[in-house]
Amino acid sequence: MNSNAERILETVAGFRQLPEGAFNIRHNGKGVNLRNSPGISIIPRKDGKGITVKVKPGTVGEVMHIPVVIDQSGIIDLVYNDFFIGEDCDIEIMAGCGIHNDGLHLTQHDGIHTFHIGRNSRVRYVEKHYGSGGTAKKVLNPVTNLYLAEGAYMEMDTVQIEGVDTTKRVTNAKLLEKATLVVKEKLLTSGNQTATTDYEIDLDGCGAGVNLVSRSVAKGSSMQEFLSKINGNNECHGHSECDAIIMDNAVVTAIPVVRANHVDASLIHEAAIGKIAGEQITKLLTLGLTQEEAEAEIVNGFLR
Amino acid sequence: MLELKNISFEVRDEQGAGSREILKDVSLCLEDREFMVITGPNGSGKSTLAKIIMGIVKPTRGQIVFDGTDITEADVTERARMRIGYAFQQPVRFKGINVSDLLRLAAGHELSNDQACRYLSEVGLCAVDYINREINASLSGGELKRIEIATLLARGTRLSVFDEPEAGIDLWSFQNLTRIFEKMRNDHNSAAIIISHQERILRIADTIVMLADGRVVKQGSRQEVMPYLMAHAEPCEIGKNFCPDLQRLA
Numbered sequence: 001m002n003s004n005a006e007r008i009l010e011t012v013a014g015f016r017q018l019p020e021g022a023f024n025i026r027h028n029g030k031g032v033n034l035r036n037s038p039g040i041s042i043i044p045r046k047d048g049k050g051i052t053v054k055v056k057p058g059t060v061g062e063v064m065h066i067p068v069v070i071d072q073s074g075i076i077d078l079v080y081n082d083f084f085i086g087e088d089c090d091i092e093i094m095a096g097c098g099i100h101n102d103g104l105h106l107t108q109h110d111g112i113h114t115f116h117i118g119r120n121s122r123v124r125y126v127e128k129h130y131g132s133g134g135t136a137k138k139v140l141n142p143v144t145n146l147y148l149a150e151g152a153y154m155e156m157d158t159v160q161i162e163g164v165d166t167t168k169r170v171t172n173a174k175l176l177e178k179a180t181l182v183v184k185e186k187l188l189t190s191g192n193q194t195a196t197t198d199y200e201i202d203l204d205g206c207g208a209g210v211n212l213v214s215r216s217v218a219k220g221s222s223m224q225e226f227l228s229k230i231n232g233n234n235e236c237h238g239h240s241e242c243d244a245i246i247m248d249n250a251v252v253t254a255i256p257v258v259r260a261n262h263v264d265a266s267l268i269h270e271a272a273i274g275k276i277a278g279e280q281i282t283k284l285l286t287l288g289l290t291q292e293e294a295e296a297e298i299v300n301g302f303l304r
Numbered sequence: 305m306l307e308l309k310n311i312s313f314e315v316r317d318e319q320g321a322g323s324r325e326i327l328k329d330v331s332l333c334l335e336d337r338e339f340m341v342i343t344g345p346n347g348s349g350k351s352t353l354a355k356i357i358m359g360i361v362k363p364t365r366g367q368i369v370f371d372g373t374d375i376t377e378a379d380v381t382e383r384a385r386m387r388i389g390y391a392f393q394q395p396v397r398f399k400g401i402n403v404s405d406l407l408r409l410a411a412g413h414e415l416s417n418d419q420a421c422r423y424l425s426e427v428g429l430c431a432v433d434y435i436n437r438e439i440n441a442s443l444s445g446g447e448l449k450r451i452e453i454a455t456l457l458a459r460g461t462r463l464s465v466f467d468e469p470e471a472g473i474d475l476w477s478f479q480n481l482t483r484i485f486e487k488m489r490n491d492h493n494s495a496a497i498i499i500s501h502q503e504r505i506l507r508i509a510d511t512i513v514m515l516a517d518g519r520v521v522k523q524g525s526r527q528e529v530m531p532y533l534m535a536h537a538e539p540c541e542i543g544k545n546f547c548p549d550l551q552r553l554a
Contacts, residue, residue: 285381285384286380286389288385291381298400300400301402302399303400
């Protein structure tokens with residue numbers, strides 16, 4: 001990897017040297033380095049378009065890294081990653097995709113991730129997206145399909161830091177009895193970037209629950225659209241919250257939908273869009289910050 | 305240290321046809337290490353005067369001099385960097401900014417956990433419980449008020465302006481609040497201007513300024529002004545109802 005690739009790898013995955021545990025590193029559309037661990041087996045697909053991951057039942061405390069780095073302009077990378085996580089596991093999966101596009105061509109990564117999480121397993125899934133380079137387009141369109149068995153728990157932290165021109169993020173989830181999904185989404189757009197996030201969560205099992213929280217900042221002339229649909233198909237609880245700071249000439253749309261198909265479904269949605277409160281700026285000015293420093297602190301804190 | 309010369313502040317009335325004077329020709333002078341309380345009835349212009357000192361509101365007329373420098377045109381950031389501090393009457397809430405962030409910003413440099421915890425302990429908050437708390441709606445008004453005071457401690461200000469610091473700190477004691485004022489004076493040689501109605505705050509002032517209808521109606525040492533205030537204090541509406549014989553408080 002060259003220095004750009006290493007920098008992107010560090011930004012999205014947090015390492016330059018190879019990490020401990022299982023990992024699969026994908027660079028410019030190809031798997032370049034892979035390691036298994038006692039509990040986690042990574043099997044490359046025969047067509048080269050992704051991996052199948054099998055986690056043994058009872059695997060606890062392991063962390064797997066699956067970063068994707070693209071620094072060659074013009075690559076359109078479509079990847080299918082399937083995860084089969086056994087019962088009673090407790091693991092972390094650190095994903096991330098960074099594109100550095102100094103060339104003239106559209107560069108794109110579409111990662112389709114499907115998780116089958118076994119009974120009573122806990123998974124923390126972290127996904128960072130980042131773009132850098134020139135004016136040629138950098139596009140990331142992740143699709144995440146989640147199937148949570150009885151008592152399974154998944155926490156999904158997604159962050160799009162900066163530099164991605166267009167993204168459409170689709171997440172579909174089906175939760176069985178007493179399964180829980182917690183989603184924390186952080187998104188920053190600027191310039192003429194566009195971002196759409198689209199969630200559809202089916203709470204099928206008795207006692208299933210979802211807490212979906214999105215915080216975003218839209219700057220410049222960027223456009224964001226937040227769509228979330230929670231279907232309460234049983235006795236369940238669901239909460240979605242979209243909180244956006246809008247700046248400059250940006251446009252933000254929030255369309256939360258909650259649909260109760262069962263009398264004992266308890267569903268709440270909240271959506272708030274607004275500029276930075278003037279009193280917040282004033283407070284930080286009284287601490288000696290400039291207007292620009294105050295805005296940056298507020299935005300950084302909001303997206304932390 | 306601070307001199308306000310003939311400060312006036314006008315606002316346009318709601319119809320936009322005329323204007324209303326909130327402050328009228330206010331002049332006052334604050335010495336180094338002085339502890340001044342500005343008091344007066346609601347709507348007398350006290351909070352507006354506090355905001356004018358910090359630069360949050362610009363006066364329509366008049367001049368402000370701080371440590372010999374005319375700061376009338378200086379903005380809030382410039383005044384803050386001259387080590388003027390301001391504690392809001394209703395502290396601001398944030399999403400995502402936590403207590404340690406705010407203390408770090410107030411101090412102007414990275415703070416060790418020990419340093420941050422010391423400021424919180426000074427205001428009677430258990431640091432372990434608060435240091436990583438977001439400054440959001442989950443904190444009570446009293447907790448926010450104490451954190452607000454802790455930020456001024458972290459700033460090490462030369463002049464601190466407190467807008468009704470006692471509001472919402474019922475569970476904490478006035479004694480602690482006055483101890484903090486004393487500490488700021490001793491540690492940083494700082495002066496304080498406190499907007500307050502509270503007799504217990506007035507009783508620890510070096511000087512008292514009474515505003516009414518935007519004008520200074522009385523100012524001087526505590527010994528001079530307190531008897532005047534007590535002689536002119538009116539019972540509140542509740543007091544009038546429950547004690548109809550009580551016309552004036554002695």
